[in-house]
Amino acid sequence: MSKTDLSYEDWIDYVFGHAVPFSEQAWYFNADEDWWDPEPAQAVAYMTQLFETPEPLAEQFADSQIGQGLYYLVDNGAGAYCRFLTDATVPIEARLACVEAMSSLFARLFQPRCEPVLSHLDEPGDNELNRICYMWWDIMPIGAVKESSGSDPIQDGCLSEMEDILRLPNPACQESALHGLGHWAHAYPEFTETTINAYLAANPTLRPELVRYAHAARAGCVQ
Numbered sequence: 110m111s112k113t114d115l116s117y118e119d120w121i122d123y124v125f126g127h128a129v130p131f132s133e134q135a136w137y138f139n140a141d142e143d144w145w146d147p148e149p150a151q152a153v154a155y156m157t158q159l160f161e162t163p164e165p166l167a168e169q170f171a172d173s174q175i176g177q178g179l180y181y182l183v184d185n186g187a188g189a190y191c192r193f194l195t196d197a198t199v200p201i202e203a204r205l206a207c208v209e210a211m212s213s214l215f216a217r218l219f220q221p222r223c224e225p226v227l228s229h230l231d232e233p234g235d236n237e238l239n240r241i242c243y244m245w246w247d248i249m250p251i252g253a254v255k256e257s258s259g260s261d262p263i264q265d266g267c268l269s270e271m272e273d274i275l276r277l278p279n280p281a282c283q284e285s286a287l288h289g290l291g292h293w294a295h296a297y298p299e300f301t302e303t304t305i306n307a308y309l310a311a312n313p314t315l316r317p318e319l320v321r322y323a324h325a326a327r328a329g330c331v332q
Contacts, residue, residue: 115145115147117155120145120147120155121159121165121166121169123143123145124182124188125170125175125177125178126169127174127177127178128174129171129173129177129237135177135187136177137187137188138187147190149198149199150198150199150200150203152190152193153193153194153196153199153203153204153207154203156190156191156207156210157203157206157207157210159214160207160210160211160213160214161214162213162217163213163214163217163218164217164218166178166218167222171237172222172236172237172238175218175237175238176237176238176241179241180241180248183241183245183248183249184248184249185248185250186248191249191250191251192250192251194251194263195250195251195263201262201263204263205262205263205266208263208266208267208270209269209270211245211267211270211274212270212273212274215242215274215282215285216274216277218238219242219279219281219282219285220277220278220279220282221279222236222238223235223236223238223239223242223279223281223282224239224281225279225280225281226239226280227280227281227284227318227319227322228240228242228243228281228284229243229284229322229331229332230318235281242281242282242285243281243284243285243288244285244288245285245288245289246267246285246286246288246289246292246293247288247289251263251264251267252292252293253267253292253293253296253297264293264296267289267293268290268293268297268300271289271293272286272304275287275304275308280316280319283308283319284322287308287319287322287323287326288326288331290304290305290326290327291325291326291327291328291329291330291331292329292331294326294327294328294329295329298329301326301327302327306327308323309323
């Protein structure tokens, strides 16, 4: 059944207020669930507000619910709200504001709540937010397969966000940015190389495992 127009508060409950099944598919793969198909501009506005001020999520929902809800918003195989970031019916200023809010999401949610472990090595001790943090730039349906022939403000904005996220102290956040840069390296080799070289130079005491991952990302060799 299709949901009617939702307020921001109702939308937050719709996205995050679901139990997380232990062995079954997430709620958004259930054909019997209610579904809301927002107008693109409204979806972008709600995501921007969420990314800018994510702290209330931790007060209302378990980390598992937050992770499930963020997957719903980002993953192309789920709700894929991030597809609206390339929708030309939405003013570019609004779409860029949403992209630029992603570093706030990382700084204010992932940075304090993700465990400082590396997901690409399946290190033990992670939590329900580590996986979506690590996969953020991989599953988003706006990845750069090749460099735009002209200026692409959305791709440029995403690259700038990855560069900013590399400055966060939590290794899980740094790994996420490296993961994203690794997937965009073939489209933007100069930016990727310059950004990762600067990151390595600024962090001479990194764990060897993270240094190796940075080298792999710089070469575009990440999964």
